[in-house]
Amino acid sequence: GESVGLHLPTLSVQEGDNSIINCAYSNSASDYFIWYKQESGKGPQFIIDIRSNMDKRQGQRVTVLLNKTVKHLSLQIAATQPGDSAVYFCAENSGYSTLTFGKGTMLLVSP
Amino acid sequence: DVKVTQSSRYLVKRTGEKVFLECVQDMDHENMFWYRQDPGLGLRLIYFSYDVKMKEKGDIPEGYSVSREKKERFSLILESASTNQTSMYLCASRKSSSYNSPLHFGNGTRLTVT
Numbered sequence: 001g002e003s004v005g006l007h008l009p010t011l012s013v014q015e016g017d018n019s020i021i022n023c024a025y026s027n028s029a030s031d032y033f034i035w036y037k038q039e040s041g042k043g044p045q046f047i048i049d050i051r052s053n054m055d056k057r058q059g060q061r062v063t064v065l066l067n068k069t070v071k072h073l074s075l076q077i078a079a080t081q082p083g084d085s086a087v088y089f090c091a092e093n094s095g096y097s098t099l100t101f102g103k104g105t106m107l108l109v110s111p
Numbered sequence: 112d113v114k115v116t117q118s119s120r121y122l123v124k125r126t127g128e129k130v131f132l133e134c135v136q137d138m139d140h141e142n143m144f145w146y147r148q149d150p151g152l153g154l155r156l157i158y159f160s161y162d163v164k165m166k167e168k169g170d171i172p173e174g175y176s177v178s179r180e181k182k183e184r185f186s187l188i189l190e191s192a193s194t195n196q197t198s199m200y201l202c203a204s205r206k207s208s209s210y211n212s213p214l215h216f217g218n219g220t221r222l223t224v225t
Contacts, residue, residue: 032211043115043201043216044154051211089154093211098144098169101154 008087010106019077021105023090028071032093035064035075038104039086047075047088077107085109114138115217117202123223130189132220134202141207143185144214145169145177148199160185161207192224 013019025033031052036044050057050064050073057064063076073090087104094100118133136143144159146169156169158177166177174196178186185204189196199221203214 034213036216041218043203043218044214046213046215049211049213091214098156098159099214103151103153 023073030092117217132187136204140204142205
């Protein structure tokens, strides 16, 4: 069947490298941002979130950076593993208490 | 862990059929959502519900309706299925205590309308 990964920008890295996935958001009034991971055949899975009063937040092997000046969000994955291969989405709280999702980036990790 | 369960992983329906997609969550979440996901278009919001008996249109509600009779269950209804409704449908839920909290998704229903 069709894959959610079709038509997406792709980042290819080697196992052990650090990965950086970028996202430009649209609404300067957005105050909450989330990164999701979607593996083939599964629904999006929450990774990490950040509020607009923060510039950086760290989780386990992941870091999210927020630059409100240029409306840019990035997800850094340390020591990328083959299991990290997936599509990654950013989402912003754009009002009406719902989220607006980016189109996604496919991350491919080679052993 | 939050569990959001969509009753079918794959469905094949004929044009004109009435289709029901069911979603159940087990964490007493007030808010529930239906998205569709298409290659090149990302996730688009169809309908959402703040609580039982409540519903709000999302960005692409045409051709769909919803039902929220119980807190844990949110159904998406295609009144008369058409081929352009072939898609992956994703249900999600969220605790309403804070709007700044993540959505939790089910694993999706891939619907094909022939």
